[in-house]
Amino acid sequence: MVRTKPLVLLFVWCSVAAAQQGPVSSGEAAKLQRQIQAGRARNVILFVGDGMGDSEITAARNYWAGAAGRLAMDSLPFTGTVTTYALREDDPSQPDYVTDSAAGGTAWATGQKTSNGRISSTAKTDKSLKTILELAQQMGYRTGNITTAEITDATPAVLGAHVNSRRCQGPEDMKDCPKYKKNAGGPGSIAEQLVDHKIDVLMGGGRQRYEQIVDGGPGEGKNTLAWAESQGYKVITTAQDLSEVQLQPGQGLLGLFNAGNMSMEWSGDPAIPYPGSGPQKCKQFMRPASEPALFAMMRKAIRLLETTDTKPQGFFLQVEGAQIDKRAHTAEPCEQIGETIAFDNAILFALEYAAGHPDTLIIVTADHGHSTQIVPEPKTDAHGTGLMSTLTTADKANMTLHYGTNSVCCSSSHSMEHTGTQVRIAAQGPQAFGVLGVHDMSEIFHLMARAIGAE
Numbered sequence: 001m002v003r004t005k006p007l008v009l010l011f012v013w014c015s016v017a018a019a020q021q022g023p024v025s026s027g028e029a030a031k032l033q034r035q036i037q038a039g040r041a042r043n044v045i046l047f048v049g050d051g052m053g054d055s056e057i058t059a060a061r062n063y064w065a066g067a068a069g070r071l072a073m074d075s076l077p078f079t080g081t082v083t084t085y086a087l088r089e090d091d092p093s094q095p096d097y098v099t100d101s102a103a104g105g106t107a108w109a110t111g112q113k114t115s116n117g118r119i120s121s122t123a124k125t126d127k128s129l130k131t132i133l134e135l136a137q138q139m140g141y142r143t144g145n146i147t148t149a150e151i152t153d154a155t156p157a158v159l160g161a162h163v164n165s166r167r168c169q170g171p172e173d174m175k176d177c178p179k180y181k182k183n184a185g186g187p188g189s190i191a192e193q194l195v196d197h198k199i200d201v202l203m204g205g206g207r208q209r210y211e212q213i214v215d216g217g218p219g220e221g222k223n224t225l226a227w228a229e230s231q232g233y234k235v236i237t238t239a240q241d242l243s244e245v246q247l248q249p250g251q252g253l254l255g256l257f258n259a260g261n262m263s264m265e266w267s268g269d270p271a272i273p274y275p276g277s278g279p280q281k282c283k284q285f286m287r288p289a290s291e292p293a294l295f296a297m298m299r300k301a302i303r304l305l306e307t308t309d310t311k312p313q314g315f316f317l318q319v320e321g322a323q324i325d326k327r328a329h330t331a332e333p334c335e336q337i338g339e340t341i342a343f344d345n346a347i348l349f350a351l352e353y354a355a356g357h358p359d360t361l362i363i364v365t366a367d368h369g370h371s372t373q374i375v376p377e378p379k380t381d382a383h384g385t386g387l388m389s390t391l392t393t394a395d396k397a398n399m400t401l402h403y404g405t406n407s408v409c410c411s412s413s414h415s416m417e418h419t420g421t422q423v424r425i426a427a428q429g430p431q432a433f434g435v436l437g438v439h440d441m442s443e444i445f446h447l448m449a450r451a452i453g454a455e
């Protein structure tokens with residue numbers, strides 16, 4: 001994106017000019033033209049739908065809005081495509097065609113590709129890579145990082161931690177990262193590094209990681225929650241806390257609403273072998289009242305991060321819909337779609353915010369595709385060989401989803417696999433037109449860096 005900026009601008013202008021004579025109405029073309037903004041963004045909100053490939057988006061849209069309906073994420077004016085592959089750890093000159101969230105996240109967070117499992121560090125050589133959140137802090141932006149997974153999971157981790165393995169989430173989880181331990185003189189686990197990076201707002205699950213004991217440095221012997229408090233964080237654990245919280249100037253917020261990943265929004269029957277589960281309607285409103293919705297975390301994050309001063313820097317905020325991925329891994333279509341719709345609700349709120357704050361860059365993308373396929377309804381003489389479930393959609397029609405990327409599923413050691421497909425990116429606001437075309441995921445870093453005035 002950064003290298004093709006004049007071309008992209010020309011392309012956009014030509015497209016709009018062509019659209020005026022083509023099937024797009026002149027009103028729509030004028031609307032598009034108004035959306036072409038260069039310059040700097042006061043705020044950047046990056047939405048990462050984990051594992052939200054085109055099939056996962058389409059399944060959620062069909063179920064929730066109907067085949068001809070639209071989700072909030074479908075309404076952003078500029079759409080493009082990003083390639084997602086990782087690099088091989090043993091030979092980083094070679095692609096690893098199927099990425100995980102750690103390598104995918106490292107690409108969008110740092111502009112550099114790496115091998116699977118690494119958190120913002122280089123393949124093989126294990127060097128730390130500067131992240132867009134670190135850059136935003138340097139440029140004077142306030143920063144936030146929120147997720148429905150553990151806050152120490154790969155996607156939120158890549159913004160504020162550097163470590164050779166995504167598994168090193170708490171100070172007692174450091175088996176794969178011995179030299180990173182604080183008692184070895186290292187920066188510590190992901191839980192510690194996120195706090196030590198002084199990110200203004202951190203919210204999600206993962207309380208268990210913060211109940212572990214810091215093993216070196218000035219916080220030695222404290223649990224990580226107490227260490228966070230000593231570093232200026234207010235710690236909260238319930239939706240009630242979130243609605244009431246107020247911060248002192250300079251205070252950070254650490255919201256940990258579940259010991260592990262946050263609870264599901266919806267539930268239903270999992271996919272099973274032929275003839276599959278269903279036809280079923282999903283059960284909604286399953287999330288316990290003690291845990292906030294993703295959009296509620298996001299609304300509060302924006303309120304806490306907004307400043308009233310007149311400087312151009314506002315905030316950088318990452319919002320992850322984490323469990324679209326996790327429930328595709330376990331072939332649970334209702335849970336997966338419920339998480340996609342919850343993610344879309346957060347996007348809807350961001351779009352409403354941006355209507356009053358047009359200097360906000362909003363980007364919606366995924367880090368990789370997943371296993372969900374929309375297939376014909378299974379028949380006795382011919383059907384898929386994986387797990388399937390038929391859902392009754394908003395169209396009052398049957399939609400069969402098929403999960404077939406692993407022969408063994410679903411347990412903690414064997415689950416449905418990611419896929420190596422390209423994924424959608426959509427954007428609006430300053431620099432948003434840069435998503436047009438086909439790019440690599442690492443270019444998202446450069447687009448955001450341009451938007452905050454760092455490139």
Ligand SMILES: [Zn+2]
Binds near residue numbers: 051101325326329418
């Ligand atoms: Zn995954």
